[in-house]
Amino acid sequence: MGGVCAATHDTDVAHRATWTRRCAALTLLVMTPLAAGCAAAEGDVDGPNRSGASVSGAATLQGSLHVLVAASLLPVAEVLAGDFELLHPGVDVQIAGAGSSTLREQVLAGAPADVFIPADPSHLQAVRHEVGISGESVVVARNSLVLAVPAGNDAGVAALADLTRPELLIGLCAAEVPCGAHARAGLSRAGIEPVPDTDEPNVRALVTKLAAGELDAAVVYASDARTAAGIESLGWGAGSAPETTYEAAMLTEAPNTQAAEAFLDFLGSAAARDAFVSHGFGAP
Amino acid sequence: MTSTTASTSAPESARRPARRTARELPPWPIALLAGIGVVLFALPLVGLVARAPWTGLWAHLSSRFVVDAAVLSVVSSIAAAAVAALVGVPLAWVLARVSFPGRSVVRALVTLPMVLPPVVGGAALLFALGRRGVVGGPLHDATGLLLPYSIWGVILANAFVATPLVILTVEGALRNLDRQYEHAAATLGASRLRVLWRVTLPMIGPALGVAVVVAWARALGEFGATVTFAGSLGGRTQTLPLAVFVALESNRDAAVAISLVLVALSLGLLIALRDRWWPSR
Numbered sequence: 089m090g091g092v093c094a095a096t097h098d099t100d101v102a103h104r105a106t107w108t109r110r111c112a113a114l115t116l117l118v119m120t121p122l123a124a125g126c127a128a129a130e131g132d133v134d135g136p137n138r139s140g141a142s143v144s145g146a147a148t149l150q151g152s153l154h155v156l157v158a159a160s161l162l163p164v165a166e167v168l169a170g171d172f173e174l175l176h177p178g179v180d181v182q183i184a185g186a187g188s189s190t191l192r193e194q195v196l197a198g199a200p201a202d203v204f205i206p207a208d209p210s211h212l213q214a215v216r217h218e219v220g221i222s223g224e225s226v227v228v229a230r231n232s233l234v235l236a237v238p239a240g241n242d243a244g245v246a247a248l249a250d251l252t253r254p255e256l257l258i259g260l261c262a263a264e265v266p267c268g269a270h271a272r273a274g275l276s277r278a279g280i281e282p283v284p285d286t287d288e289p290n291v292r293a294l295v296t297k298l299a300a301g302e303l304d305a306a307v308v309y310a311s312d313a314r315t316a317a318g319i320e321s322l323g324w325g326a327g328s329a330p331e332t333t334y335e336a337a338m339l340t341e342a343p344n345t346q347a348a349e350a351f352l353d354f355l356g357s358a359a360a361r362d363a364f365v366s367h368g369f370g371a372p
Numbered sequence: 373m374t375s376t377t378a379s380t381s382a383p384e385s386a387r388r389p390a391r392r393t394a395r396e397l398p399p400w401p402i403a404l405l406a407g408i409g410v411v412l413f414a415l416p417l418v419g420l421v422a423r424a425p426w427t428g429l430w431a432h433l434s435s436r437f438v439v440d441a442a443v444l445s446v447v448s449s450i451a452a453a454a455v456a457a458l459v460g461v462p463l464a465w466v467l468a469r470v471s472f473p474g475r476s477v478v479r480a481l482v483t484l485p486m487v488l489p490p491v492v493g494g495a496a497l498l499f500a501l502g503r504r505g506v507v508g509g510p511l512h513d514a515t516g517l518l519l520p521y522s523i524w525g526v527i528l529a530n531a532f533v534a535t536p537l538v539i540l541t542v543e544g545a546l547r548n549l550d551r552q553y554e555h556a557a558a559t560l561g562a563s564r565l566r567v568l569w570r571v572t573l574p575m576i577g578p579a580l581g582v583a584v585v586v587a588w589a590r591a592l593g594e595f596g597a598t599v600t601f602a603g604s605l606g607g608r609t610q611t612l613p614l615a616v617f618v619a620l621e622s623n624r625d626a627a628v629a630i631s632l633v634l635v636a637l638s639l640g641l642l643i644a645l646r647d648r649w650w651p652s653r
Contacts, residue, residue: 187621189620189621189622190620190621193620193621193624257503257518257521259603262604262618262621263622264618264619264621264622265621284605285521285603285605285608286521286603286604286605286609287603287604287605287606287610287618288599288603288604289599289604289614289617289618289621293599293600296495297498297603300498300499300502300504301502301503301504302498302502302503302504302520
């Protein structure tokens with residue numbers, strides 16, 4: 089919404105100089121409801137009792153809480169959101185999941201969000217510098233990469249070295265997203281040069297193709313291998329597996345700071361840790 | 373886009389009054405809503421142009437992965453447009469001329485990809501024609517042919533979303549066709565295929581041209597079905613839209629540069645089409 093507003097004002101200014109008076113008047117007419125819409129949207133997520141009450145007071149937390157999570161976190165994030173809502177019935181947690189870099193671009197473009205949890209802390213850097221985060225980021229979970237095969241392992245994949253067999257259908261994440269970057273770094277450390285048949289734009293897409301049996305092997309997160317149906321993990325099997333860390337941070341411009349702080353606290357709780365572990369993640 | 377082709381077969385005399393009424397000032401609600409429409413479509417372009425890396429544009433566009441993606445995009449979209457014409461024109465002819473039970477079901481079926489989310493279309497193609505697919509499985513076992521992860525998969529995914537545009541456009545043109553010329557040719561002894569080739573096709577030529585070019589433009593911009601069915605590998609299945617999507621994550625300037633080319637190409641094409649097929653001045 090913020091992005092829409094910003095763009096709207098830009099064009100308004102840019103065009104007013106050249107447009108005829110009639111068009112300018114028309115533009116203003118068009119813009120007014122949009123601007124009003126933005127104001128309303130910002131208002132309604134801003135907790136009504138910003139200036140009071142302790143952070144831990146469950147009854148005081150209200151409004152919606154927008155949490156942007158890496159695609160690999162989606163399954164566990166839904167569970168965590170449900171648990172948090174049970175603790176704070178006044179809060180409506182909205183989870184949005186996508187590739188970490190996609191989310192980063194959305195945040196930089198002004199998407200209204202309270203908490204951002206990318207799959208790699210590097211994505212927090214740009215956000216920290218350009219938009220600002222409030223307080224320190226906290227490590228909430230870890231994940232490692234594994235070699236995974238479709239259930240049954242028809243192609244008889246046994247080890248990372250099989251990723252170099254040209255006759256097999258091999259999938260990786262694109263190098264631009266964390267799962268692809270970490271996979272390539274880990275494979276290169278193990279001295280393996282994979283011959284992928286596809287570089288999927290995010291890990292969910294890769295898992296879908298693998299589970300459908302349309303790939304013989306892929307490098308995915310341990311959490312995906314644990315939770316996705318139709319996939320078997322073969323582990324890493326060549327020294328230490330590449331790992332990634334999930335750091336959560338509250339954005340400086342978070343519309344609902346109280347709920348965001350409570351949510352960050354909750355992510356460090358034993359209950360949240362159990363949820364992460366049962367979804368195949370490592371504890372922080 | 374497709375509905376406008378109905379006017380292509382209108383006689384010259386019918387076009388003139390329409391041109392005169394176009395000079396009228398519109399009533400204010402029309403002007404307001406039309407203005408909102410223009411803003412809606414123009415805004416994203418403004419955003420793109422504002423973000424464009426004008427100084428390094430050529431360096432971005434001549435990088436290896438962009439050139440690879442561009443070549444693949446051009447080849448696969450032209451092939452997809454050819455497939456769309458080859459399959460779409462006969463289908464349009466049948467839908468326009470032959471009355472059979474279930475015709476509306478068939479028409480809905482073949483135009484479904486226009487309204488279906490492309491990702492759903494791609495997933496459906498994968499489940500049908502993938503290695504483990506209903507048809508793809510036996511096909512792979514018998515011939516070793518594998519459509520996903522190849523340019524054939526890209527062409528098929530592109531054709532899947534582009535063909536409905538040909539079908540709707542050509543069917544509309546066929547329905548608006550004055551059939552007396554076909555009857556005259558038949559009366560003079562021309563065979564049915566000769567009538568089709570020498571009378572019908574030339575008469576719907578302009579509409580067919582529009583249909584194929586629009587289908588080509590649609591294929592050029594295809595993303596969801598392609599990435600879901602054919603995957604994304606630089607130099608093999610990564611078309612320009614896929615390259616834009618991946619580059620957006622790591623190299624925004626390159627992504628915007630490619631986007632500008634795609635927009636310029638499509639916009640130029642549509643403007644050219646307008647002048648060529650719907651004379652307005």
